[in-house]
Amino acid sequence: MRDPRDLYELDPDIPELSGAVLLHQFDGFMDAGAAGKGLTAHLLDEFEPRLIARFDVDRLIDYRSNRPPMTFMSDRWADFEAPELAIYLLHDATATPFLLLTGPEPDREWELFVSAVRELIEDWDVRLTVGFHGIPMGVPHTRPLGVTAHATRQALLGPTHSPWLNTLQVPGNISALLELRLGESGHDAMGYAAHVPHYLAQATYPASSLVLLDALQESTGLALPAGPLLEAAEKTDAEIAGQVRGSEEVADVVAALERQYDVFSEAQGHKSLLAETTEHMPTADELASEFERFLAEQSGSEGPTPS
Secondary structure, eight states, X not given: OOXXXXXXXXXXXXXXXXXXXXXXXXXXXXXXXXXXXXXXXXXXXXXXXXXXXXXXXXXXXXXXXXXXXXXXXXXXXXXXXXXXXXXEEEEOTTOXXXXXXXXXXXXXXXXXXXXXXXXXXXXXXOOEEEEEEEEEESOOTTSXXXXXXXXXXXXXXXXTOOOOSSOOOXXXXXXXXXXXXXXXXXXXXXXXXXXXXXXXXXXXXXXXXXXXXXXHHHHHOOOOOOTHHHHHHHHHHHHHHHHHHTOHHHHHHHHXXXXXXXXXXXXXXXXXXXXXXXXXXXXXXXXXXHHHHHHHHTTXXXXXXXX
């Protein structure tokens, strides 16, 4: 029988973690605007991480599908950047401890990996587990970004949460499976997906990481100052605005998205999604195609950084 504890190594001197929150973000699945990756980088940069658990990537990662970079110097191989899937201990602005699980999404042994994480959650008495990433949506960058939330218990979402009205089937991913299995075993878990303008899905869009940071603070009570993340979001928004001003065609595309967004928001305010408009609204594919073509034409100028 496979033992989940064989999948990881622990720091022998881990402090008391009872009541801590575990955040998680994995590379490899959908992350529009690098929303989750950007937030993870911010947390690791700002809150002095300490590695306390490392998973056996040789068992979990398919190197041929996700080839790690190697460095060749003149006449020899000098370095191998081995992937790392690990849990870090950090402290927020009030010195409250929290945990961050991050690294490449496992390619194999998903159920065993989830069991290993669940055992650590139980050993450390973690009170809440939260995942986060970005998804592309037909929304303009000039309007407030939305967030889709989900949880193992309705109470975790708060009284103002508006659930989806239909059922969706999406490709499986380790973050979703972890949340599902934790719920089945009686643990509190939830997740957030930031709504990223689809024409910016392949770019690094710090505003999407910022909206995830706000959602995390609200649900966990952690004090996580935005600092450099806010500055990066403001700079990127200014660059995008400059690009839009430089093209009447693209400005029209964004304006159409704004009208669509505003019509929907007004309909929501009237508790109805049946608002009508006589103006033709471009499809998501049309809008994405127009903006991608524009950004390609601007490849020689400064703009959002590709992820």
